[in-house]
Amino acid sequence: MAGGLSLEHPWAFTFGILGNVISFMVYLAPLTTFYRVYKKKSTEGFQSLPYVVALFSSMLWIFYAFIKGHDALLLITINSFGCVVETIYIIMYLLYAPKKAKVHTFKMFSLLNIGLFSLIVLSTMLVSKATIRLKVLGWICVAFSVSVFVAPLSIIRLVIQTKSVEFMPFSLSFFLTLSAVVWFSFGLFSKDIYVALPNILGFIFGAVQMVVYIIYKDSKVPASLAEGNKLPENMLEISKLGPCEHVDAEVEAKPQVTNNEMSLV
Numbered sequence: 001m002a003g004g005l006s007l008e009h010p011w012a013f014t015f016g017i018l019g020n021v022i023s024f025m026v027y028l029a030p031l032t033t034f035y036r037v038y039k040k041k042s043t044e045g046f047q048s049l050p051y052v053v054a055l056f057s058s059m060l061w062i063f064y065a066f067i068k069g070h071d072a073l074l075l076i077t078i079n080s081f082g083c084v085v086e087t088i089y090i091i092m093y094l095l096y097a098p099k100k101a102k103v104h105t106f107k108m109f110s111l112l113n114i115g116l117f118s119l120i121v122l123s124t125m126l127v128s129k130a131t132i133r134l135k136v137l138g139w140i141c142v143a144f145s146v147s148v149f150v151a152p153l154s155i156i157r158l159v160i161q162t163k164s165v166e167f168m169p170f171s172l173s174f175f176l177t178l179s180a181v182v183w184f185s186f187g188l189f190s191k192d193i194y195v196a197l198p199n200i201l202g203f204i205f206g207a208v209q210m211v212v213y214i215i216y217k218d219s220k221v222p223a224s225l226a227e228g229n230k231l232p233e234n235m236l237e238i239s240k241l242g243p244c245e246h247v248d249a250e251v252e253a254k255p256q257v258t259n260n261e262m263s264l265v
Contacts, residue, residue: 012189016074019182023078026175027085034092043097048105051089053148056112058082060144063121064137064194067130071190138194145198149205156212163219170213177206 030051037043058079065072065079090109094102120140127133159168180202187196 009189012071012186013074015182015186015189019179019186020074020078022175022179022182024081026179027082030089034089037092037096041096043093043101048090048093048097048101049108051086051093052105052108052112055083055086055090056117057144057148058086059113059117060120060141063117063124064134064141067124067134067137068192071192074186075195142194142198146201149198149201153205156209159212159216163216165213165216165219168209168213170210170217173206173209173213177203177210180206 033046061075061079062083065075068075090105094105097105120137124133124137124140127136155168159165180199184196184199184203187193187199
């Protein structure tokens with residue numbers, strides 16, 4: 001199995017393992033942010049939507065993996081881990097967020113993770129032929145991943161407007177690009193177009209982010225940003241392969257600035 005613990009397709013197996021390792025680290029990236037939330041007993045104004053979207057993405061790709069049946073073990077492992085981690089993040093957010101933010105989070109969770117996901121499951125299972133069912137679900141995953149990949153555009157716009165890369169650390173862009181390359185390779189060698197296709201776009205956006213970083217890396221940080229409050233970045237939610245990956249990066253931002261990157265993975 002290319003996607004399982006088999007060496008029948010060594011390249012797919014290798015890239016699948018690498019993808020799991022990279023995604024594992026990316027899922028754990030927000031730990032520093034949530035540790036600060038725990039210490040301060042406050043979410044400091046950042047949004048929960050990226051974490052809700054990340055959980056939805058992991059659920060969606062697990063469902064896809066189970067429908068596929070074969071060559072999908074490495075998709076199940078990383079996305080199962082993602083579901084656990086994102087659920088913990090959401091619970092922590094709900095513990096320390098203000099009442100209005102909690103209500104908004106519950107609404108988004110109910111709409112996306114319960115309502116939309118249930119609709120996808122029911123509508124997919126109504127398709128009688130297994131091959132058609134897999135194609136329908138696969139293209140749903142691709143569509144969602146592509147929509148999530150649009151997220152970096154707002155960050156890139158923010159960097160250009162402020163002429164400051166404080167909003168977009170190079171390591172963030174590098175690991176998202178690397179993740180896209182690895183999961184594209186996994187999809188290519190395992191002959192899974194639904195995994196490979198969206199990561200082409202992920203690579204392009206990642207490369208663009210790195211180019212923008214190089215252009216503006218020596219620019220002087222505006223005084224308004226240097227004097228602003230330090231807030232955790234909402235998170236760049238990018239759906240790589242299966243998992244909707246994200247990276248939390250601490251950035252200097254003016255209190256009125258809202259990072260609406262993704263919101264993702």
